[in-house]
Amino acid sequence: xxxxxxxxxxxxxxxxxxxxxxxxxxxxxxxxxxxxxxxxxxxxxxxxxxxxxxxxxxxxxxxxxxxxxxxxxxxxxxxxxxxxxxxxxxxxxxxxxxxxxxxxxxxxxxxxxxxxxxxxxxxxxxxxxxxxxxxxxxxxxxxxxxxxxxxxxxxxxxxxxxxxxxxxxxxxxxxxxxxxxxxxxxxxxxxxxxxxxxxxxxxxxxxxxxxxxxxxxxxxxxxxxxxxxxxxxxxxxxxxxxxxxxxxxxxxxxxxxxxxxxxxxxxxxxxxxxxxxxxxxxxxxxxxxxxxxxxxxxxxxxxxxxxxxxxxxxxxxxxxxxxxxxxxxxxxxxxxxxxxxxxxxxxxxxxxxxxxxxxxxxxxxxxxxxxxxxxxxxxxxxxxxxxxxxxxxxxxxxxxxxxxxxxxxxxxxxxxxxxxxxxxxxxxxxx
Numbered sequence: 451x452x453x454x455x456x457x458x459x460x461x462x463x464x465x466x467x468x469x470x471x472x473x474x475x476x477x478x479x480x481x482x483x484x485x486x487x488x489x490x491x492x493x494x495x496x497x498x499x500x501x502x503x504x505x506x507x508x509x510x511x512x513x514x515x516x517x518x519x520x521x522x523x524x525x526x527x528x529x530x531x532x533x534x535x536x537x538x539x540x541x542x543x544x545x546x547x548x549x550x551x552x553x554x555x556x557x558x559x560x561x562x563x564x565x566x567x568x569x570x571x572x573x574x575x576x577x578x579x580x581x582x583x584x585x586x587x588x589x590x591x592x593x594x595x596x597x598x599x600x601x602x603x604x605x606x607x608x609x610x611x612x613x614x615x616x617x618x619x620x621x622x623x624x625x626x627x628x629x630x631x632x633x634x635x636x637x638x639x640x641x642x643x644x645x646x647x648x649x650x651x652x653x654x655x656x657x658x659x660x661x662x663x664x665x666x667x668x669x670x671x672x673x674x675x676x677x678x679x680x681x682x683x684x685x686x687x688x689x690x691x692x693x694x695x696x697x698x699x700x701x702x703x704x705x706x707x708x709x710x711x712x713x714x715x716x717x718x719x720x721x722x723x724x725x726x727x728x729x730x731x732x733x734x735x736x737x738x739x740x741x742x743x744x745x746x747x748x749x750x751x752x753x754x755x756x757x758x759x760x761x762x763x764x765x766x767x768x769x770x771x772x773x774x775x776x777x778x779x780x781x782x783x784x785x786x787x788x789x790x791x792x793x794x795x796x797x798x799x800x801x802x803x804x805x806x807x808x809x810x811x812x813x814x815x816x817x818x819x820x821x822x823x824x825x826x827x828x829x830x831x832x833x834x835x836x837x838x839x840x841x842x843x844x845x846x847x848x849x850x851x852x853x854x855x856x857x858x859x860x861x862x863x864x865x866x867x868x869x870x871x872x873x874x875x876x877x878x879x880x881x
Contacts, residue, residue, distance in 0.1 A: 451841070488789065564760070659730055663690065699741050822862065
């Protein structure tokens with residue numbers, strides 16, 4: 451299945467050697483077999499090395515001891531799995547779009563940083579975050595990732611304690627001249643914006659409710675809400691309310707009622723114990739960006755398109771988070787945990803692109819029902835013997851109805867339920 455992402459077995463073997471996962475002249479070990487077996491076996495639980503060795507021999511006829519496999523799950527193994535995952539993600543981006551963005555602004559790197567919070571067993575949390583929690587058998591930990599779009603590589607992956615939020619992680623990102631950084635507003639602060647300017651790097655962020663902007667000429671605070679009510683679109687230079695009076699560009703336009711209402715519902719559910727202010731709810735009716743890209747040829751539509759590259763990474767994280775099943779992971783080493791994370795990421799990405807999205811459209815056309823992503827991927831994980839028939843049926847029109855009936859029976863929403871927002875975003879972003 452991995453060939454569907456433009457990755458050949460020859461490339462896999464070459465990357466394994468380049469990254470030090472396979473020593474040159476090591477003919478007995480096949481990285482393609484290890485990759486396939488580890489990914490397949492990683493979905494239900496954390497596989498033992500004995501199980502992995504047995505599966506490799508049964509499937510590929512390659513005999514290896516469990517001790518030999520244990521030695522393979524090292525730092526180089528983590529780099530190898532990261533490289534495979536990075537290439538798969540790159541395959542889902544338009545290289546032409548990225549090329550146009552980078553060349554038009556002479557960007558050397560386009561960095562997308564995102565994080566996700568996962569729940570892990572207490573024993574793993576204490577081992578990898580360094581924080582102890584004596585009141586629960588499970589704890590939250592935060593995974594940070596930085597993906598570079600031009601090269602299609604992960605710059606960084608880290609497991610941090612839950613208390614180390616995005617704002618604390620933001621200054622750790624190494625910035626260089628002619629970088630473009632796309633991040634969620636949780637990473638944004640006046641200090642971080644000034645750091646970008648000092649380094650000669652650009653950024654695009656969504657407006658942060660706590661930010662106050664100043665008029666560059668008068669130095670007086672701008673009444674953003676009043677400005678938005680008067681103008682359909684805004685594109686202007688403003689100053690931050692910091693010591694340096696850092697100049698940035700503010701762009702905004704009114705959003706559709708559907709998008710605005712979705713933001714308001716989300717805000718009401720997330721702000722526990724407080725009701726959003728009237729002004730905050732009104733501001734959610736607008737799409738507002740701040741950026742250091744001062745070239746007015748790069749208008750609001752282009753800024754929005756560039757920023758949408760970040761959403762593709764975000765939705766992949768959301769899908770991944772929904773299917774980690776860490777309650778079934780026992781005590782493992784740091785490297786084994788990372789390889790498990792990456793292996794499950796790889797498999798969920800394959801299932802989403804190669805089966806869920808095609809079958810979502812097939813079922814919708816067949817009977818007007820919507821497939822649940824959670825139910826569908828869970829069905830695949832629990833019935834892996836169905837993978838071959840599901841893939842072959844996509845290219846074979848005959849006898850497909852019976853298979854579609856089975857899929858609808860076990861993985862479709864009830865007729866009264868609508869597709870949820872994560873699945874809708876996945877269909878738009880990942881198709």
